[in-house]
Every structure is written in C-alpha cells, then in structure tokens.
Amino acid sequence: MTTDELSAPLGRKPVRKRKFRLPFSATQTLATAFTLFLGVFGYYAIFTENPLGGEPVARLTIQPDQLAAPASPPDGKDKEKDKAAAASEAAKAPPADPAGQRTVTIIDGSSGARKQVVVPSEAPEDKAGAEQAPSGAVNPKLLEQTRHGAVPIAADGLKPFTAYAGASEVDRERVAHVPTIAVVVGGLGVGAAKTNDAIMKLPAAVTLAFTPYGADAAKLVERARAQRHEVLLQVPMEPFEYPDSDPGPQTLLTSISAEQNLDRLYWHLSRFQGYVGIMNFMGARFVTADTALSPVMREAAKRGLGYLDDGTSPRSVAAALAAGQTVPYGKADVSIDAVPTALEIDRALGRLEALARENGNAIGTASALPISIERISQWAKTLQNRGLALVPLTTAMLKSKSG
Secondary structure (H helix, E strand, C coil): CCHHHHHCCCCCCCCCCCCCCCCCCHHHHHHHHHHHHHHHHHHHHHHCCCCCCCCCCCCCCCCHHHECCCCCCCCHHHHHHHHHHHHHHHHHCCCCCCCCEEEEEEECCCCCCEEEEEEECCCHHHHHHCCCHHHHCCCHHHEEEECCEEEECCECCECHHHHCCCCCHHHHHHCCCCCEEEEEEEEECCCHHHHHHHHHHCCCCCEEEECCCCCCHHHHHHHHHHCCCCEEEEEEECCCCCCCCCCCCCCECCCCCHHHHHHHHHHHHCCCCCCCEEEEEECCCHHHCHHHHHHHHHHHHHCCCEEEECCCCCCCCHHHHHHHCCCCEEECCEECCCCCCHHHHHHHHHHHHHHHHHHCEEEEEEECCHHHHHHHHHHHHCCHHHCCEECCHHHHHHHHHHC
C-alpha cells in the first residue's frame, strides 16, 4: 500500500491524481486549422491581384530580339513620336513569312503587360531534313487514272521520259563529243536498307531501277528522285524456266491475251510514279515473242516512256519494236556484277570504258550488292580524269539515237 492509502480516512478510496491534459480537443484543433486556412485563402482571393489566376500557363523560350513593343498605345504628347518610331522599326524588320511562322500573345503574370512573339511553325531541324520538292515532284498532268490507280501518260507534248530526265539539254550538249557511260542499278524497292545505300552512296548520274513489289516503293522512289537520280520501273516478264523461275505476281506472260497482259502492265505502272521508262525484269522468253511484246511497246510510246533491254537475251525483238514505235531505247552492253567480286566488277567497268571510247557511248547494269555499290562509287570518282563522262540513262539513250 502507498502512503496515501494508509493516511486516507477509513471507508474512502484515495483520489488519484489526474494526468496532464491539453486545454483543447483534437476536434477543436482541426476546426481551428480549417478556419485559419479559409481566412488566408479569403484574404488572398480578395486583396491579391493576379490577372492569370486560375488560367493555364504555357512556357516558351523567347529570344530578346523576338519581343515587340506592348500592344497598348501610349497617351499624351509622345503618341506621334511613338508612331514614327514604330513605323521606322517596321521598315527595318524583315518581312514576315505567313507560311513559316505565327504570332503568339504573351501576358506578363505580374504586370498584365501583353507582348507579341513570333514563333516558327516548323523546327529548324525539320526544314533541314525536308526533301527537295522540285526534284521529287510528279507532274499531275502526266497521270491517267485506271482501275489500278494512276499511270503515266504523255500529254500536251510533254512526256515522262523528258519531264523526269536527270539531265538538261545543256548538260547533254556538254557531253555530246565526250565518251559517255550510263550505269543502271536495279532490284531496288524491296529492302529499304540496300535501297537507301544505293540512293545515298551512288553518284546522282547513276540511274536506279525499282521493282514494283516493295512495300514503301513510292517513298523510296521519291527519295531517289530528291537525290536527283533518274528512275526506271522494272516490269516482270516471263523467263524460259517459268513457272519454276517466277519473277513475281502479275508477271507478263506469252500464254495469256494482250488485254490481260496490258491489265497486268497497268498494275505495275501504278505502283509508283516519276520514272522515265521501263525495263524487263527477267523475261528471256517474253522479249523474244513479237506478239507478246508489241502491245507493251505501243503502251510505252503512248505513255511517253523509254525502254531499256537488260541485254540478257540475244534474240530480243525489243530494239526493232522500239524503233517502229519511236520509243527511246537502250540496251545494256555489260552486266557489271555478273561475277560479284571486286576484281571482276573492276574488270567489267574497264570493259565499259573501252566500249564507250570505241562507240562514243556504253550502258552497264548492276544489282544493289554492297560490293557493287562500293566499286561503282569509287570508279565514278576518277572517270572524268580519264576523259569519260558518267551520264543518266536518258542521255545515253538520246545520244545512241542521234548516232
């Protein structure tokens, strides 16, 4: 027992001492804090000026020279002076380009002052990476609609062969008396990596031939033309080993009617645009059949296209049919990478040079193998020093026709 219990009167329990207690409860504490919050908020809302209170805010990086004078006009005697100064500044400022920029009003959150800021609509890097529209553009007048889509057509005396040529008349006159060589690299459009390598690594004078089967063939052709390459369309034609050796869907065949072949031809012609002509893709049997190839050559004439024979079939009737239809024509003299090694490619390029010196002109074909692209690129750099000129295919075709 404690001392208090012993000294307490009999019959009474000792009174326990109360522990320390706060003078207010938890509920009172929360009520007081909430009241203070409302008071501070009310004071801020009533007595503080904030012109942007509650409005969304956008942050822009502003150069000092982009800021214009406040929009509100000055009062008093300085009004005329300010007008003259503003007119002087406007005369000094470069003209605005509505297509390339826009004006945004910025409001100062503390003073409420308004400022006009010119903001470009395109980032500089976007403009730098944009493709050259003039060299990659397709003339809508040179298109005809079919059930497969747009196909090229000659119109108003203009032909795709000349409209999309990679050299001007002045360029052709410059090399009229110089031995010239045209190189056509084919098999492009299927495989973006190898196609981009050919587009970017090969000289612009090299003509690029695209198959119609690539998923992004139209974009790749546009990119090639933006780099000033001439473009050909490779049309799949029946080989002797068909169907064991199959060029692909919609192949032109000797066993079907001319109407069916033309419908298939339109399908190929509509895959992309901007090409100067067509060339056979395989087709050793088809190009020897006069009745099968004649409708194709008539279409080439009607649509203002050239025709390149890849030179693999010695019995091809393409030259005679092209002459009868006045179609610009060329035939490959050398297959540059028939043996795809650096040594054999260099030898083939040497044969091209010899033929060009002998005949004044020569045409070579190659595929887009990395070794072919590398050797052709290196060879082209020194060609001019040896007295020869690398030219687009259309230049070689026209030079052969003129003799």
